Amino acid sequence: MQTLTYRDALRRALAEAMTEDADIVVIGEEVGRYGGAYGVTKDLIQTFGPDRMIDTPISEPAIVGVAVGAAMTGLRPVAELMYVDFLGLSMDQLANQAAKIRYMFGGQIGVPMVLRTQGGTGRSAGAQHSQSLEAWVMHTPGLRLAMPATVADAYHLLRHSLTLPDPVVFIEHKALYARKEQVDLAAPVPPWGKAAVRRRGDDLVIVTYSRQVHFALDAAALLATAGIEATVIDLRTLNPLDIDTLRAEVARVGKAMVISEGALTAGVAAELASRIAEECFDFLEQPVVRVAAEDVPIAVSPTLEAASVPGVAIIAETAERMVRW
Amino acid sequence: MQTLTYRDALRRALAEAMTEDADIVVIGEEVGRYGGAYGVTKDLIQTFGPDRMIDTPISEPAIVGVAVGAAMTGLRPVAELMYVDFLGLSMDQLANQAAKIRYMFGGQIGVPMVLRTQGGTGRSAGAQHSQSLEAWVMHTPGLRLAMPATVADAYHLLRHSLTLPDPVVFIEHKALYARKEQVDLAAPVPPWGKAAVRRRGDDLVIVTYSRQVHFALDAAALLATAGIEATVIDLRTLNPLDIDTLRAEVARVGKAMVISEGALTAGVAAELASRIAEECFDFLEQPVVRVAAEDVPIAVSPTLEAASVPGVAIIAETAERMVRW
Amino acid sequence: MQDAGAGQGLEARAGDIGGNRALADLYRTMRRIRSFEERVGELFLRGESAGSMLHLSIGEEAAAAGVCAAMRPHDTFTTHHRGHGIFLARGADPRRMMAEIAGKQDGYCQGKGGSMHIADMGLGHLGANAIVGGGIPAVVGAGLSSKCKALGSVSVAFFGDGAMQQGVLYESMNMAALWDLPVLFVCINNQYGMGTRVDQATRATDFEKRAQAFGLNGRAVDGLDVEAVRQIAGDMADAARAGRPGFLTVSCYRFFGHARMDKSPYRDVAEEAEGRKKDPVAFARDRLLAEALADAATLDQLDAEIGREMDASIDFAIAAEVPGPEAMFRDVFAAGEPQPEPLRTRLDRVLARR
């Protein structure tokens, strides 16, 4: 057991993977000398040198496109977008190229790359630096999508991503980097594609991922003091999506809430709610309830920012209403 | 009454709006001299000249960005992306700029532009020219989204879009351009944001938009021969989304199918299914059933292409199973 | 004098100082920028800013003052994330700017935009941008409006050297040239994009040559000398107004870290000391004194007066109200149009069924 931050766990995963696999290179803005805008790649350039920690110009479309070409020719690139909000610049290379190459070319070749980036609110970074755009990725066939909530998962999911034959979008949460946990990295974790049941209770099931897992757990702790016991599922990956765990837990309990920090409409919460309703209809006592970000841009004002995404209070309050329904 | 194609209706809407509003300019690749890749703007350059039918270089990010700046300074631009698949190139300008400007700037100014484009399958155009990406747009706060299915709506929704104070993404369907209908353009149509009930029956409700409306209607006709009567709702706009009509129809009937030509996962069908389940839970006899494109890229092979998106057969077959459930 | 600058930035106020209206006026503008930015740093240290993504333009005052002095009342512009100085040079009210940086209701954008999204349609500020290069194509659109509607206005895009590697710049320059638009692209080359020195981002640092290769009037100027900047920007704005779009790169040095948390460990003390010698404010002051256009006492007095003005902007920002919760749903779409439904309203409906 050791105390590790999410940031350090990511760095360790990268460093270990790079040590084991000489084909891994990191390509992105400020990943080398600067050590990453959020410090994830700090000092890795000392170990791996500038040829493997490749600082790029501010050219997001090309960063992703270069990674695609590198992945097709023998490297295993980790491309980095400093903010997931910059996906808008890279979506062609990601969705039209990386995601489709294996298919369009009849299975001749894959694109084993990882696109690391971070999203979410929590730093008054404004409308263009606070989004949660995982739904765009999840909607794109051909992409894997990992969103770690815990320190151990930051490590394990990144290690695993770096072994996969297909492109993985790996979205960290900007408000989690400094999060510390006691972890034993040698302890077993659920396999890739399996959700983790972080807490188990019989009154309702809360399904979420990334930072909202912690909000859900905090809310669950609060609810427990009011005699309500919630199951909290951390999805860990959105592609693959672990339907089996969702089905088993919701069928058992009969009430489900899904939470996403992304905008409500046509977001991840909609997919989760639809899946659960399809798979568990006969067991549901009430509609699956979606708690997601408001359908508004994120304001820089800290009060508005916090109010526009789910938090412990609204989760707990909604859960209580669901249980008392 | 007259016979008009979808393409001609669009052209007429543009021409009339441009005649009435001198601030409207069309900006895009091949919109002028060529008359549009699918012929929508054919000959408009004769009437409005090259200063209002502005042929651009192949620069999708800038096309959308230029429209944003023009819209902020007194013009009402109609930017055109030749294929919705090119959104990946323009998403930054659309989602980070056009969609957020009014909000980020505290309501000082809006971006009254229309982004016309077309999507969908039907021409063996392959993975990068056959997508249905409306979910990315629908998920972005600040954007309106219109997807006409009928000739009359091609006309009316475009006319209406050209009066709105906010950015509208207007997605046509490539397989509908040649569609002919008898229309009376002076006849009343539902207001902007209202869905149209295209057929009414008591056995199940089918909710869809764009080309799938016609597949749904054809399926409904087939079903009728087997004694099953379906309601078919054409959403017309996905933002605004007409929850009231959905609620009223589904509450009445108790069974709902939603159809989208976009990929299933995290797509528009998920949003529709979630909405209906939330709003009509007590009336639903069975889960809302999603019929959407497979979670695969679109192959160029005509057989694979057709098989990967919903069509009349699967709609009818699924509807029958739902009713006989 | 306390509220000088409020809406007055477009007017010369240099009569106060000396004979050379131009230089004195430019000095005053640059000093106001410098003082304002120092106060932004203070606001952050006092924990009153909205977040830490604050990018100071200290060292870059000549680009802002010189180019804005070449602009006319109806001209428009966009800026990058380091745009406080430009906006001030254009005539912004420092109090409303500071309030915006604090995320307050009284800010230019009602606290929704903050430092990186400040804008003011009254002054033709079409917006700062947190996307590197994101605001560039908008000026081509503004140039198109100007041409189509014969407005006679020029539109100016301000951006950093980092944006020179963003593809949309070239698409935008190409269109401006193709359509003979009244547009000016201004690259403020402060030698760094975050921790990346400009020669670590490209092999080709003579940026004006790129613009020339796209058919623009591409020029370079040293951002130490504000009069030189104003002169060339004036010529280029005239040319742009006549349909010959231009690109100007202004060289300077980013005195401090990228944003408030960055201590620039990637550059050494000697380099920074050398770089900070390229101080356009000191350079202008020395020239005013050397050419006897002002005496030191008058300048000191002016500086002090500006200092008080900027102190007041902090007080104003701190005292201002935070936006109320109802602001959250406002301005996603225009008033009177269908609005987004708040989460709680939806939940109430979904959960209140029984």
Added chain:
Amino acid sequence: MQDAGAGQGLEARAGDIGGNRALADLYRTMRRIRSFEERVGELFLRGESAGSMLHLSIGEEAAAAGVCAAMRPHDTFTTHHRGHGIFLARGADPRRMMAEIAGKQDGYCQGKGGSMHIADMGLGHLGANAIVGGGIPAVVGAGLSSKCKALGSVSVAFFGDGAMQQGVLYESMNMAALWDLPVLFVCINNQYGMGTRVDQATRATDFEKRAQAFGLNGRAVDGLDVEAVRQIAGDMADAARAGRPGFLTVSCYRFFGHARMDKSPYRDVAEEAEGRKKDPVAFARDRLLAEALADAATLDQLDAEIGREMDASIDFAIAAEVPGPEAMFRDVFAAGEPQPEPLRTRLDRVLARR
């Protein structure tokens, strides 16, 4: 001889014709391209192509043949939507190409890619692209692999003049120059992007100057003379291999419409007649004859032989199987990984509950 070309394109077969191996070989390559493209048009007319988005490279044969002749076995490349000729020049099997264009199982991509997404890793073809400019950054990535792994290979991006206005090209060129990568950018300037003549898309048509302004080895060559193209491409490929990336623009004329449905109403007959005089195949043939490197009979015989080869590719494509429905779910992800669930499987589960 019927199946000549199958995997043999990288070998010289010119011994058949005359003394100047080089020109004769290049002529043969160009003739094969011309003949193949004519058959693609025929396939479409016979209703056997998958769709109508077929872009013929007739008139552009010298760019394909000349540049590919400068490439070595392990080199890689990407092409644009008009890439049949390039792939053939690289040694593709016309039968598998034609089958792919027909959307058949026996095509290079099992009928999933079609004309615009043809690829073959065996020949280093990293893929054609239906996004203008979309394949350009991939060669920078391939160049990076080559450099990191000391492969000694060059990677070449082929694209049209239309892609010169796509921002990602400049980002890519900048990176290639910054990192000294073994990369070559080849612009096939056929004067049109759909209906837009190159001077209607830009004011600056000397594209090599743009590349120079980004620090590349920027050159231009006339695509009438295949030997000139091969010569300069060879020099540039050598330089690229040594770490000096290059950009070459090859001028030519698009003989026919943009795609199969386009009759080019936007250009007049006189222009087309003039443009088609710039025929690299005829030019090479004339030179072979003029320099007595081949006699007309031999060339006629070669042409006829090629014609039969290409006719056979049509027969092959028509006879080939369409992909079976199970192909739909294959290759979204690698085999053995979690796969997408088919709609029907999900519906069966959802609807079979009772």
